[in-house]
Amino acid sequence: MTTVCMWEVYAGESDMFRVDFRSTHVHYLNNLxxxxxxxxxxxxxxxxxxxxFPGQLRQIRKKLFHAVFVLDPATTFGLESIDMIISLYKNSFPVRFGALLFSSKYITYLENHSTKEDRDKFKxxxxxxxxxxxxxxxxxxxIEMAFKFLSNVNKLHIESDDDADDAHLxxxxxxxxxxxxxLxxxxxxxxxxxxxxxxxxxxxxxxxxxxxxxxxxGLSKIQCSLLMNGLFIDPAEEALLNALNDETQRLQEQVYFGQIKSHTDVLDKLLSEAGIQHYNPQIICDNKPRFISLAMFTFGEASILNGINYLHSPRIIDDLKPVTHLFSVDITLAIGIKLLRQGFNYLIEGSKDARVELKKRTKHIVEIIEEVKWEDVDPDMLTRKFISDIVMYVSSSMSMIERSSESARFEVLSAQHSAIILNNENSSIHIDAVLDPLCPTSQKLSGILRVLWKYIxxxxxxxxxxxxxxxxxxLKNYYRYVVPSMDDFRNTDSSINGPKAFFANMPLxxxxxxxxDVPEPWxxxxxLTVHDLDNxxxxxxxxxxxxxxxxELEALVLTGHCSEKDHDPPRGLQLILGTKTSPHLVDTLVMANLGYWKMKVCSSLGSIVLQ
Structure with missing residues (x-):
C-alpha cells in the first residue's frame, strides 16, 4: 500500500471534535x-x-473560555506566543490562559526508542x-514569575547578536x-x-x-498550537478573537436552553461530550472528522476486506465488536513499522475514544442491526464476525452523510397548557413549531403545517x-395556504378544478x-369575479x-444580466425568446444600466437568441 494512515470507524455527527488536553501539566496563568x-x-x-456592541467582549467572572498554547519554549514561535499570552492577560482579556510545554527533541527520541531503558538515556x-x-x-x-521567565528568555533572544553561535547563546x-x-x-x-x-x-x-x-x-509535530476549549485553531491573536466569538455563540445557546448552569464546569462538560484523546490532521480537519466509507470495498469476492483476520483479546474473541480499528500501513517502510507500533501501543494502553464512540455513535447502530431478521441468508454466515463487519460498514457509510448543525432545541419548552400535540407512532418525522398566533408569519405557517399533517x-x-x-x-390579514392535490382532478372528465382556499366568518x-401572496416573478x-377585489x-x-x-398565472417575469468580454454592458442588444415552432415569442432590449434585461414569458421550454 502507498498510503500510510490509521483511522477508526465512526458514525457521523455534526458536532466538532475537541482535543481533551486536561492534565496537571497545563500551566494556567490566571483564574477568572x-x-x-x-x-x-x-x-x-x-x-x-x-x-x-460588535467586537466588545463580555467581562464575566466565570471560567468559560480556556486558551491553552501547546509550545516548545526553545523555539522562536513558542516564545513569541508567550509574549502574546502576557499581553492579552495584562489587557484583561476575558479568557483563562494556559501553556503546555514540551521538548521536540525528546518526543523525537520517544518515537525512535520504545523501551523505558532507552528513554532513560536521553540527554x-x-x-x-x-x-x-x-x-x-x-x-x-x-505562576506569573514563571511566565515572566519565559518572556525574559524571548527578550534576550531578540536582543542577541544574530552572528553569534546559536547553541551557545x-x-x-x-x-x-x-x-x-x-534575583x-x-x-x-x-x-x-x-x-x-x-x-x-x-x-x-x-x-x-x-x-x-x-x-x-498528537500535537508535537506542530511548532505551536492553540486550543480554545479544546478546539484546534491557529495560534494568532486574530484567530483567537474569531474563535472566541464563535465559541460565545455556542455557549449562549447552551446557557439559554439550561444545559450550562452557574455551577457547571464548562471545560469538563465540553471535553467530556466531544473530547478526543489524540489529534491527527489526517483524520480531523477544521475540528471535524474526515471519513471514508468502507462499504465501497465490500462488493465482490475480490474485496480487500474479505478474509481479514482481526486481532482480538482472548476473552472477547466470540463477542460482537461494535468498534473496529483498521491500520493501513506499508510494512516495507520504516515509517509504516513505526506507525504500526504506535497503533499497537494505542490499543494496549486502552482506547478511550473507542468507548466514547460506542456510547455516542455505534451503540444505536448495533441495537438496530441485532434486531434485523436476516432472510435468505445462510445461518452459518450469521457469525459475530459477520455482524461486526455489518456494523463497521453501516457506521462508516452513515458517517459520510453531512448533517447540518443548524437546529433548535425545543425540549425545554413546556407544552402542558399551550400546545397542540398530534401524535403518529409510525412516523419517523417530528416537527416542533413555536408560533405567535397573531403574527402574519404564523398565519402563513399554520397553513403549511396543515398540509404537512394531511399528506405525511x-x-x-x-x-x-x-x-x-x-x-x-x-387581525388585519387572513391567510390560507393552497397546494395542488389529487382532489383537483375530476372523476367524470379530464378537467381540473385547481387548488382553492375558503375563508369563513370574515368581518362584515x-x-x-x-x-x-406569490413569488415576485409570478x-x-x-x-373570474363580479366584484371589485380591492374594495x-x-x-x-x-x-x-x-x-x-x-x-390565473398569466406569465413569469424572466430577468438577468449580460456583459461583453470587457465586462461592459452590451447597450442596445436585443434578446429574443422562442421555440422551434415559434422562433419569436417575445423580445427585449438590454439596458445600459448594468446590462439588466427582463421579459414576460409563459411557462414553456424555449431558448434565447441574440438579434
Missing amino acids: EEDGKYKWWRNNLNEILVPV DDMSDMIIRLFSYIKGNYG ELHRVESAFVETI PKVKSPPQEILLKLKKGPELKELSQESSKTVFKL QPNMRIMLNPMSSLVDLP SKTLTMNL LVEPV IMIENLSDTRTLQAAF
Whole structure:
C-alpha cells in the first residue's frame, strides 16, 4: 500500500471534535473566578446573553473560555506566543490562559526508542532545561514569575547578536533570563540554584511527563498550537478573537436552553461530550472528522476486506465488536513499522475514544442491526464476525452523510397548557413549531403545517407563544395556504378544478382586499369575479354574502444580466425568446444600466437568441 494512515470507524455527527488536553501539566496563568484582578467583574452567567456592541467582549467572572498554547519554549514561535499570552492577560482579556510545554527533541527520541531503558538515556536539551527552570520558578515564586521567565528568555533572544553561535547563546540567554527573573526574590546567589538544577535530577521527570502528554495528544509535530476549549485553531491573536466569538455563540445557546448552569464546569462538560484523546490532521480537519466509507470495498469476492483476520483479546474473541480499528500501513517502510507500533501501543494502553464512540455513535447502530431478521441468508454466515463487519460498514457509510448543525432545541419548552400535540407512532418525522398566533408569519405557517399533517402525518407539536403586546389585534390579514392535490382532478372528465382556499366568518363591516401572496416573478391576475377585489364589504353583497374569485398565472417575469468580454454592458442588444415552432415569442432590449434585461414569458421550454 502507498498510503500510510490509521483511522477508526465512526458514525457521523455534526458536532466538532475537541482535543481533551486536561492534565496537571497545563500551566494556567490566571483564574477568572478566584484572582483579585477580576473581582469587579459580574459573576452572573446570564450576562453572556446580554447584547453588546460588535467586537466588545463580555467581562464575566466565570471560567468559560480556556486558551491553552501547546509550545516548545526553545523555539522562536513558542516564545513569541508567550509574549502574546502576557499581553492579552495584562489587557484583561476575558479568557483563562494556559501553556503546555514540551521538548521536540525528546518526543523525537520517544518515537525512535520504545523501551523505558532507552528513554532513560536521553540527554537533556535546551527545551527540557527551560521546562525544568519554569517548573522550579512556578513552584517557588508563583505562576506569573514563571511566565515572566519565559518572556525574559524571548527578550534576550531578540536582543542577541544574530552572528553569534546559536547553541551557545541559547544556553547563555536561558541562564541570564533565569538569574534576572529570580534575583529580586532570592537571598542566595541564583547561580548556585541554577547549577544545582542543571546537575540534579529534580524536575527532570516532570519535564519529560509534560512532553509525553503532548506526544499522546498528537500535537508535537506542530511548532505551536492553540486550543480554545479544546478546539484546534491557529495560534494568532486574530484567530483567537474569531474563535472566541464563535465559541460565545455556542455557549449562549447552551446557557439559554439550561444545559450550562452557574455551577457547571464548562471545560469538563465540553471535553467530556466531544473530547478526543489524540489529534491527527489526517483524520480531523477544521475540528471535524474526515471519513471514508468502507462499504465501497465490500462488493465482490475480490474485496480487500474479505478474509481479514482481526486481532482480538482472548476473552472477547466470540463477542460482537461494535468498534473496529483498521491500520493501513506499508510494512516495507520504516515509517509504516513505526506507525504500526504506535497503533499497537494505542490499543494496549486502552482506547478511550473507542468507548466514547460506542456510547455516542455505534451503540444505536448495533441495537438496530441485532434486531434485523436476516432472510435468505445462510445461518452459518450469521457469525459475530459477520455482524461486526455489518456494523463497521453501516457506521462508516452513515458517517459520510453531512448533517447540518443548524437546529433548535425545543425540549425545554413546556407544552402542558399551550400546545397542540398530534401524535403518529409510525412516523419517523417530528416537527416542533413555536408560533405567535397573531403574527402574519404564523398565519402563513399554520397553513403549511396543515398540509404537512394531511399528506405525511408527522409527529407534530405546535406551541403557542403570544407576545404580551396587543398591537396585532384586531387581525388585519387572513391567510390560507393552497397546494395542488389529487382532489383537483375530476372523476367524470379530464378537467381540473385547481387548488382553492375558503375563508369563513370574515368581518362584515370592514373593507377587505383579496389577492395572492406569490413569488415576485409570478404575474397573477383575477379572471373570474363580479366584484371589485380591492374594495370588498361583505355586508353589501347579496343575501348569500358569499364572494368567489378565480385567479390565473398569466406569465413569469424572466430577468438577468449580460456583459461583453470587457465586462461592459452590451447597450442596445436585443434578446429574443422562442421555440422551434415559434422562433419569436417575445423580445427585449438590454439596458445600459448594468446590462439588466427582463421579459414576460409563459411557462414553456424555449431558448434565447441574440438579434
